[in-house]
Amino acid sequence: MSLLEIRDATLKFGGLTAVNALTLTVEEGQVFALVGPNGAGKSTAFNLISRFYTPVSGSILFDGQDLLRMAPHQVPGVGIARTFQNIELFHQATVLQNLLVGRHRHRRTGMVENILFTPRVRDEERAHRAAVEEVIDFLDLQPYRDQRIAGLPYGVRKVVELGRALASKPRLLLLDEPASGLSVEETQNMRWWIDDIRRQMGITVLMVEHDMGLVSKVCDRVLALDGGKKIAEGTPAEVQSHPAVIAAYLGTGAISKTADAKGARK
Numbered sequence: 001m002s003l004l005e006i007r008d009a010t011l012k013f014g015g016l017t018a019v020n021a022l023t024l025t026v027e028e029g030q031v032f033a034l035v036g037p038n039g040a041g042k043s044t045a046f047n048l049i050s051r052f053y054t055p056v057s058g059s060i061l062f063d064g065q066d067l068l069r070m071a072p073h074q075v076p077g078v079g080i081a082r083t084f085q086n087i088e089l090f091h092q093a094t095v096l097q098n099l100l101v102g103r104h105r106h107r108r109t110g111m112v113e114n115i116l117f118t119p120r121v122r123d124e125e126r127a128h129r130a131a132v133e134e135v136i137d138f139l140d141l142q143p144y145r146d147q148r149i150a151g152l153p154y155g156v157r158k159v160v161e162l163g164r165a166l167a168s169k170p171r172l173l174l175l176d177e178p179a180s181g182l183s184v185e186e187t188q189n190m191r192w193w194i195d196d197i198r199r200q201m202g203i204t205v206l207m208v209e210h211d212m213g214l215v216s217k218v219c220d221r222v223l224a225l226d227g228g229k230k231i232a233e234g235t236p237a238e239v240q241s242h243p244a245v246i247a248a249y250l251g252t253g254a255i256s257k258t259a260d261a262k263g264a265r266k
């Protein structure tokens, strides 16, 4: 059974079909990318999986479970975590506190136990701390662990957001433009982390990304959208050289520029 199966999903905003009969299958252990020019429907597809939007037709199954029967707040509980195009963190809280938020889905103790700070609460707290410290080590966030988000550079915030998603120990990680706004060096680090997230942590990754250099290095499979429709699917090389993809990007120059820039630093 595939980990994620979207069948014929369509979403409209008024008269605009943002996602048009999208069919997509992500296998456990894959790193899969959704690409396409601006307005192609990539973020909308992500928001369908997160259940922020409900398709007018089609189905979405996660590990065989019908995601469309779930409310958005139930999605992390089945093992799906995500990052956002515009980083979503608690700016006045520290890195450690933000990562602890990621542990929310694993909390088993109730409000009364927490007020009384029972031994069960103390044990649970220790386990959450240990899980978060593991993520801090993995992402080299030790120098920032007690700093507030508000004072951190953009590139570090981006890593913290990734950390918050990882702290929930998901089976599927949705990354919305993980390289956007990052320097060449930070993008390189992101590449290693995505590789390690798959290899060491065994987490499946589905990402939206414009940087074709990053996509071609970390992804097994790529699906290209344009105008809400699938126009190509295959390996990064197959999709990049597909005539429909070249035509969709024609004029934006994005696909060749990003590939050239990353190729140069290889």
Ligand SMILES: Nc1ncnc2c1ncn2[C@@H]1O[C@H](COP(=O)(O)OP(=O)(O)OP(=O)(O)O)[C@@H](O)[C@H]1O
Pocket (backbone or CB within 6 Å): 013, 016, 018, 036, 037, 038, 039, 040, 041, 042, 043, 044, 045
């Ligand atoms: N909340 C909304 N209300 C109305 N139209 C929307 C809404 N969100 C997105 N759209 C439209 O739906 C289409 C797909 O948008 P979407 O944000 O999914 O594209 P995208 O591929 O993620 O683009 P980008 O790469 O610029 O983020 C676009 O035409 C966009 O203007």
